[in-house]
Amino acid sequence: MTAHSMERTQVFWITPEDDTRQHATLCEPPAEGGEVEVLGEHTPVHAPEVRDRRGYQMWHTRPFCEECFTAYLKLPIARPEWKS
Numbered sequence: 001m002t003a004h005s006m007e008r009t010q011v012f013w014i015t016p017e018d019d020t021r022q023h024a025t026l027c028e029p030p031a032e033g034g035e036v037e038v039l040g041e042h043t044p045v046h047a048p049e050v051r052d053r054r055g056y057q058m059w060h061t062r063p064f065c066e067e068c069f070t071a072y073l074k075l076p077i078a079r080p081e082w083k084s
Contacts (some may be wrong), residue, residue, distance in 0.1 A: 012029055022058065026039065031049065039075075
């Protein structure tokens with residue numbers, strides 16, 4: 001039997017107003033908008049103002065920043081812990 005870690009990596013997806021691609025970050029963007037460090041190894045992006053946290057969800061119908069999406073896929077996942 002295995003026990004699963006309850007820790008979960010939270011990823012926020014941002015689509016800047018001057019870009020059509022989604023960028024990923026591990027830091028919650030400020031509600032009023034502002035510069036945010038991203039997972040991809042490129043310059044920070046400007047997050048637009050978002051009133052509802054659901055605005056930071058991944059949209060599967062929008063294009064992704066290739067660098068951010070690749071970094072997102074490489075994030076470690078919670079591994080099960082084996083019980084003796």
